[in-house]
Every structure is written in structure tokens, then in C-alpha cells.
Amino acid sequence: MDKEDSYKVCAFCNVDLVGQSRSQEHVIPNSIGGRLKTAEFICARCNNTKGDSWDSELAQQLNWFSLSLGITRERGLPPGQLVNTVDGRQYTLLPDGSFSPKSSYSEELVDGKKRIHIVAASVREAKKRLSGVAKKHPTFNLEQALSELEIQTAYLDSPLTVELSLGGKASGRSLVKTALAFASYCRVPHREFGKALDYLLDAQAEPPYGHAYLSDLVINRDSKTIFHCVALKSDSDKNRLWSYIEYFGMFRVLVLINDNYVGPVIDETYAINPITGEEIEVEVNSNIADEEFIKVISGYGIDPVVQRAAADLALPILIERSEQRTLEGAVRAGFAYAAKTLGIAEGEEIPIERAKEFTALMMEKITPYLSHLIRSNRQHL
Structure with a gap:
């Protein structure tokens, strides 16, 4: 044939x-x-x-476009991608549109005591690193460190540098x-x-x-x-x-x-x-x-003018979509935090008498993002 x-x-x-x-x-x-x-x-x-x-x-x-927009695929999710900010920090852009910090570990002596600073990309990684610290330093209180472990949410205060080709x-x-x-x-x-x-x-x-x-x-x-x-x-x-x-x-x-x-x-x-x-x-x-x-x-x-027009059309849509996904993520996190704190199971209705308390707990997680938006808008005025 x-x-x-x-x-x-x-x-x-x-x-x-x-x-x-x-x-x-x-x-x-x-x-x-x-x-x-x-x-x-x-x-x-x-x-x-x-x-x-x-x-x-x-x-x-x-991939940066796929991750930022949150595209849908028949199989799997787009892989995370390393990105850099203008001030030199490195993060991993994840499929849900969030950024995970670059993992780091450092030790320093402060007033005769050793201070350990750990940045982990996940709770699992943090627990693994803390276990390693306990092996290296037998006096380290692993149980206390694990009980005090918490996830902190912050938002980028420096623009990303992205190369598109x-x-x-x-x-x-x-x-x-x-x-x-x-x-x-x-x-x-x-x-x-x-x-x-x-x-x-x-x-x-x-x-x-x-x-x-x-x-x-x-x-x-x-x-x-x-x-x-x-x-x-x-x-x-x-x-x-x-x-x-x-x-x-x-x-x-x-x-x-x-x-x-x-x-x-x-x-x-x-x-x-x-x-x-x-x-x-x-x-x-x-x-x-x-x-x-x-x-x-x-x-x-x-033609640079036509090419710039294409970017000027696409990038604002992408930025708006990224901000929308970030807000949705903050709301989901706030809802989950409030439900867990009040002992409300998934699918269970929120009791009317606890609605005000539930809303206050949600806002604890959402407020940092709203504050970030306000600061960002002021910088662009």
C-alpha cells in the first residue's frame, strides 16, 4: 500500500x-x-x-498558560512548573493555580542556641524534614514540633518573570x-x-x-x-x-x-x-x-504591533482567570477551615445559631487574599 x-x-x-x-x-x-x-x-x-x-x-x-488558566484535559493534570519573581524568589506553579515555595533548610546560631529554618512545599515534606532534624539533633522535641505544624498562606507581592515562546x-x-x-x-x-x-x-x-x-x-x-x-x-x-x-x-x-x-x-x-x-x-x-x-x-x-495586540488581548483574560481561581481557592480553604473548627461534617448543614461564627472563621482565611488585592490595586494606581 x-x-x-x-x-x-x-x-x-x-x-x-x-x-x-x-x-x-x-x-x-x-x-x-x-x-x-x-x-x-x-x-x-x-x-x-x-x-x-x-x-x-x-x-x-x-505549560504556564495551561496552569494559569486551569485547562481541562481528558487525562491527568498539567505538571507543576518552576517560576521566578522579579525579586528573585522561586516557586512552583501548581495545577490549581496556587504557588508552592521552593523548599529550603538552614541552621544558624542565635544567642548560643541553634535556630533551624525550614520551608516545605507540603505538610508531608515538612514532617519528613522535621523527622530528619530529630535524628540529627536528639534533643529536638519532634512531637511538639509536629503538633505546632501549620500551613501558612501568603500571596505574591512581586511580579513573575515569564518567558513565552x-x-x-x-x-x-x-x-x-x-x-x-x-x-x-x-x-x-x-x-x-x-x-x-x-x-x-x-x-x-x-x-x-x-x-x-x-x-x-x-x-x-x-x-x-x-x-x-x-x-x-x-x-x-x-x-x-x-x-x-x-x-x-x-x-x-x-x-x-x-x-x-x-x-x-x-x-x-x-x-x-x-x-x-x-x-x-x-x-x-x-x-x-x-x-x-x-x-x-x-x-x-x-508585526510587533499586531503581536503586542495579541498579548494585550490574551494576558488580561489570563490574569482575571488566575485571580478568580485564587479567590475560589481562598473561599474553599475558608469553608473547610470553618467546618473543621466547628466540627461540621462534609455535606452537613450549618446550624443557624452558628452561622455568624462560621462566617467569621471563613473570613480569617479569606481576608489575607482580600488585603493582598487591595495592596496590589493601590500599587497600580
């Missing part, structure tokens, strides 16, 4: 797509919230040996693979995959894509919604088959699939809200100027 037998064989290696060779390939990687799948693109072996590593690199580059050999191939996976989903024969497939199979091939920041190709963009989308378009006049891919509203790419396309007219778009997992309606401009298209594919597709 060869590439003429689309839908029956792997686009990469031509093995029959039957039985265990058949692979449910996500069009947009599930690692960043994709849902749509196709089983008629590549085999399980090629997916495992090539596709997974490409998608893994792309997910790593976009999308590209490179692996993640670039993930982008092109997404374009072809969607083409396969739209029933485009593998023989029409042209330069894009050559790029995935040949490590020395020139990339058939470029960053698309010369104009905003999304016609009906909602300024309050971040989305992923992949569009597939054909241009009969230019015999061109191409794809537009956008991740998190900010990373925008054009992929030239085939510049000798002879198939039917295609105009398809798939878009998803990565936070909710719901499909949304997105319309991508099919009438991109030829001069703009060539510039993008040639690597000259970045």
Missing part, C-alpha cells in the same frame, strides 16, 4: 490502520486541552515514537501534525499532504509554517474568550491547501500543507475553549492576501 490509500494506512509509515495499529490521535494535543480525535491519520507506533514527543515539547512551552524542531512538528490530523479528520487524502508531510518525515526539510502576526485572521474574535483553533482552507486559484492554528489566543501560526493541491474546496474550522472543554464558533478569514501568506511562510510574519 502507499499514500494513495488514505484512511486505511498510516500517513507516516503506510502500515494498515487496523487492530492495535489503529490510533486515536488528538487533533489539538490533549496536553493543552484538545478533545477532537481522528483514527485515520497515523498508527499507534508512529504516534508513540514521534507524535508524543513533539506534543510533549509543545505542551512544555505552553513557541517553536523549535519538536513543537514545530507538533503544529504541523495538528494541521495534518485535522486535514485527515476532514477526509483529505494523504496524497494531498504535500510539503507538510515531507517536513514531518524528513529532519532536514524546511519548515512549512510561520508565525502569523501581520493581521488578525479571526473574524469574529470574542475579546473575553481564550480559545484553541485549527482551520483548514483551500485556495483554488493558487492550488494551495493551508491551515491556521491558534493556541491560547496568543500563539498564531500558518501552515502551508500543499502548494499543488487539486482536491475539492475546503473551508473547515474547529475551536475549543480549553478551560471548559466546550467547542465554540470561530470564523477564520479565508481571503488572506497572497503577499501576507508568503511573508508568513517565509518567516517574516511578525
